[in-house]
Amino acid sequence: MNDVHFGAGNIGRGFIGNVLHDNGFDITFVDTNEQLIEQINMDKGYPIQLLDENQTKLWIDNVCAINSHDSKQVKKALVECKLITTSVGASNLKNIAPTLKEALLIRSDRKESIDILANENIVNASELLKDEIKKLCTNEEWESINKIAYFVNTAIDRQALSTQEDDRQVALVEPYYEWVIDGNALNPNRKYRLKNVKLVKEMKPFIERKLFIVNAEHAAFAYLGALLGLETIQETIQQSNCRILVERFMKQNKHYFLAKYDMKEVELDQFIANTINRHGNPAVSDDVHRVGRSPIRKLDRYDRLVAPVMELEDLGLDNDAGKRVIAAAYLYTNEDDPEAKELQQTIKNNGIAETIRRVSKVPESLVQEIAVLYHDLKNNGQSIFYRR
Ligand SMILES: NC(=O)c1ccc[n+]([C@@H]2O[C@H](COP(=O)([O-])OP(=O)(O)OC[C@H]3O[C@@H](n4cnc5c(N)ncnc54)[C@H](O)[C@@H]3O)[C@@H](O)[C@H]2O)c1
């Protein structure tokens, strides 16, 4: 059984590759990073180190890698494989759509169906990939592809980092992981079984729990840490002013889940506490700039910060903590991050209110509220923190 996985990065190697290998899959990675491709092909495998007490080392074998630009080889692998997965970053899905389209047309001629699982931190990533492929198709082409391609949404949770050892990339992952898959969307005639994954009938609560709790909390610590000049998420979690604000943000988001779904408060409290503990794990050193990367994506109306604030707004529930976190995110600067640079340039050229309108697309009353918090914060770096 072979899986073609787009993106041999932290999650690709440290999570998806790990779980699929344990399920008996050989993996063909497709990536753009020449050095990584060379490493994987030379070693015919790659190392993973668990961030546990024993620093357990794993070796993933039966692996090879192809350069994304070698569309002939990529297409061949896509036509012959039993599963297609991705973790390239949501904004890169459009770049892999053209080769996927061509391979899926060949598979449709051969009547060979396939599951495609996009594993990205965004609501319905596989639907997004499907739309990108559909955009490139004539009606007739899409009709053929639609008969054989099953686009399956997922939610993935594992802190996945990497380090260099002897010039080699080593995936560094926490022991915990959760891979939630829309069981209803999988090909009913698939020829493989997956263990150690959670197949569910309704994805929305899981995707929202991942985004509005795990990623919202993470992003909040990242932007607060960056504001205070701290380097890691773990240092930021130790700051009581940051912790009080983020815990309040989480408590308010919890009320969205209680209002919307049949979830138990005690379980949500436990989930939030576990999430903060996982992200505060002293064995992990996670850069605030990795977690805060791509702030324009993270400040989108449907992403981790604005979406829960808007949901609570619509329900008439408290959401003051989320608005403060959003104001801090608009102050995020990082010269190495193209989106952070673009965000600050947009604020400089158009002012904060217009930038919030363009990036977060929230109603005018919220634009004004967040703009006031942003200006207060610029004048006084402590203004968003709550007094005990
Ligand atoms: N790292 C985590 O802790 C974590 C956890 C959950 C979800 N995620 C999500 O997983 C996805 C990947 O994150 P990551 O941390 O592994 O990022 P990463 O940058 O480590 O890996 C992404 C990989 O995709 C490759 N890539 C980019 N464009 C490509 C293309 N057109 N074709 C082939 N390969 C391409 C890059 O070269 C890189 O190796 C993101 O959507 C992220 O939100 C990450």
Ligand SMILES: O=P(O)(O)OC[C@@H](O)[C@@H](O)[C@H](O)[C@H](O)CO
């Ligand atoms: O990958 P992003 O940029 O969407 O978000 C950054 C982190 O929050 C994310 O990578 C987490 O480490 C991960 O989602 C934990 O499961």
